[in-house]
Amino acid sequence: MCGIIGILGKTQAVPRMMEALKRLEYRGYDSAGVATVADGRLDRRRAPGKLSALEAVLADSPLAGLSGIGHTRWATHGEPTEANAHPHMTDRIAIVHNGIIENFRPLKDELLATGVRFEGETDTEVVARLLTRYLNEGLAPRDAFRKTLGRLEGAFALCVLISGDDDLMFGAREGSPLVVGLGDGENYLGSDAMALAGLSNRLIYLEEGDWAELKRGGLQVYDAAGNPVTRPVTLSQVAATMVDKGNHRHFMQKEIFEQPTVVAQALGRYLDPNEGTVRLPDMPFELADIPKVTLVACGTSYYAAQVARYWIEKIARVPVEVDIASEFRYRDPVYQAGGLAIFISQSGETADTLAALRHAKAAGQRIAALVNVMGSTMAREADLVLPIHAGPEIGVASTKAFTCQLSVLAAFAIKLGVARGLVDRAREADYVSELEQTPKLMARVLHNDGKMAEIARQIADARDILFVGRGIQFPIAMEGALKLKEISYIHAEGYAAGELKHGPIALIDEKVPVIGLAPKDELIDKTVSNLQEIMARKGRVVLISDNAEHEDGLLARFPMPPAGDLVAPILYAIPVQLLAYYTAVEKGTDVDQPRNLAKSVTVE
Ligand code: AGP
Numbered sequence: 334m335c336g337i338i339g340i341l342g343k344t345q346a347v348p349r350m351m352e353a354l355k356r357l358e359y360r361g362y363d364s365a366g367v368a369t370v371a372d373g374r375l376d377r378r379r380a381p382g383k384l385s386a387l388e389a390v391l392a393d394s395p396l397a398g399l400s401g402i403g404h405t406r407w408a409t410h411g412e413p414t415e416a417n418a419h420p421h422m423t424d425r426i427a428i429v430h431n432g433i434i435e436n437f438r439p440l441k442d443e444l445l446a447t448g449v450r451f452e453g454e455t456d457t458e459v460v461a462r463l464l465t466r467y468l469n470e471g472l473a474p475r476d477a478f479r480k481t482l483g484r485l486e487g488a489f490a491l492c493v494l495i496s497g498d499d500d501l502m503f504g505a506r507e508g509s510p511l512v513v514g515l516g517d518g519e520n521y522l523g524s525d526a527m528a529l530a531g532l533s534n535r536l537i538y539l540e541e542g543d544w545a546e547l548k549r550g551g552l553q554v555y556d557a558a559g560n561p562v563t564r565p566v567t568l569s570q571v572a573a574t575m576v577d578k579g580n581h582r583h584f585m586q587k588e589i590f591e592q593p594t595v596v597a598q599a600l601g602r603y604l605d606p607n608e609g610t611v612r613l614p615d616m617p618f619e620l621a622d623i624p625k626v627t628l629v630a631c632g633t634s635y636y637a638a639q640v641a642r643y644w645i646e647k648i649a650r651v652p653v654e655v656d657i658a659s660e661f662r663y664r665d666p667v668y669q670a671g672g673l674a675i676f677i678s679q680s681g682e683t684a685d686t687l688a689a690l691r692h693a694k695a696a697g698q699r700i701a702a703l704v705n706v707m708g709s710t711m712a713r714e715a716d717l718v719l720p721i722h723a724g725p726e727i728g729v730a731s732t733k734a735f736t737c738q739l740s741v742l743a744a745f746a747i748k749l750g751v752a753r754g755l756v757d758r759a760r761e762a763d764y765v766s767e768l769e770q771t772p773k774l775m776a777r778v779l780h781n782d783g784k785m786a787e788i789a790r791q792i793a794d795a796r797d798i799l800f801v802g803r804g805i806q807f808p809i810a811m812e813g814a815l816k817l818k819e820i821s822y823i824h825a826e827g828y829a830a831g832e833l834k835h836g837p838i839a840l841i842d843e844k845v846p847v848i849g850l851a852p853k854d855e856l857i858d859k860t861v862s863n864l865q866e867i868m869a870r871k872g873r874v875v876l877i878s879d880n881a882e883h884e885d886g887l888l889a890r891f892p893m894p895p896a897g898d899l900v901a902p903i904l905y906a907i908p909v910q911l912l913a914y915y916t917a918v919e920k921g922t923d924v925d926q927p928r929n930l931a932k933s934v935t936v937e
Contacts, residue, residue: 813848
């Protein structure tokens, strides 16, 4: 999604804004721009494409000024052109925006009727022209900004500079996050803690409807009604150093390989190996009273939900409903009174998932958010937060967040089983001991990554690739397909292995690789026979398994260590991540920022 940075600084703003925009690249974008106020005059530089294009423009035509705003744009209204790139500017103001102004069309018609002319097609330019109109009518900047906000409908984070004053910046948050950073004689605005990581770790998260007036020496936050409010200052855990690749080629590679470490951290927050117990954060309800669990998410987080359903139903015998967030609230779901709805989201900002959370909350469900970003909107609106402690995840394709989500969900399922009297102390200790093995087993699998790079080279020319798994490996097959298609652009689908013969097997021929996920569990024989049906039709099968007995006819086998039902889905995420990564590298696609994608989709 779009990224925002604003600096009221004591030194030249552009260099630090460009650093902040680089930290925001992970959100996905297709144009960028910066604007400053220097000697009271607004000026800007914009460019379609990556930040390097903007850097070239700035090298050719530098931009001075101690105060500035910057933006990386993920196009919603209008092509990624220079004219549509932010900042938008008039003679009075410069503005950057993340979100969608839903009533931009009537506002644009109203302005056109007064003779206002527009440069581009964006909804943001309508805000710029409306604010300018109120300033031209003589309103003071604060009143003009507030009046403009009162006319807008939709989701927006805004950051505004006013010509003639380089010690004044406005920000507003309605549906898209915006964070104030506090400096020493400076102040900042950013889309998230990552944007501000190099500038400040003292943050104020604006709440829904909040807007703020910033000066170098201080700021005032107002609520939607215009009342001055005080919001808490939190210390950010995100250090600038966490947001670099180290000696890895891509952020995704770094994040795949740091999984043993971060999963160990995540488990360490939820398991007590000495006591052999699981510990969850304090919650405002009794787990034993939960009659039903609803899991809602998007993308990779949705596949984590699918895995969790197997664990929760098998261990805790609580019925679980899983749904894709963008479908959930539109089907008018039937809630069970007293039910717990868990929303899974790495960013904690995904618009579809947030909308579903608010729908379930309005229906009186108990709400939990399983997130990686503690200051996120979902974390703030839930009754219970289950942090996944994965650390900043920069690669658009989610990897370490997924295995940390699974780790926490496994711990939750065990605790729910304990609460319902179905898991005694000895069984709980066994589960804890099994989960504790996960980081070590992950490291063993990662050690064999060269084998997966070799397999990637064998399949990188395919047009279609299937992933198949049974039982709890079925969601991992779907996740593997998503990983592969989103970064290599090869069409891939995940199927239940038993489902292939009901149609998809028609796709099989010698050009179609099939990735079979088959740990040695009670389903292995059935899965292997499904794979043999595929090989009988010349399908090129890659077997990912700890079972070495079935090698004949395989295109390749990726050996796995033995793992139980709790650990296997977490462990089998690694080879499919590696396969996706090395296939994308082989194809030369943009691994960390795949085309058309954004790290956090904050529009519906
Ligand atoms: C995963 O690799 C994708 N980037 C995408 O499917 C992502 O999982 C989805 O957009 C949900 O994001 P969230 O976890 O931040 O809500």
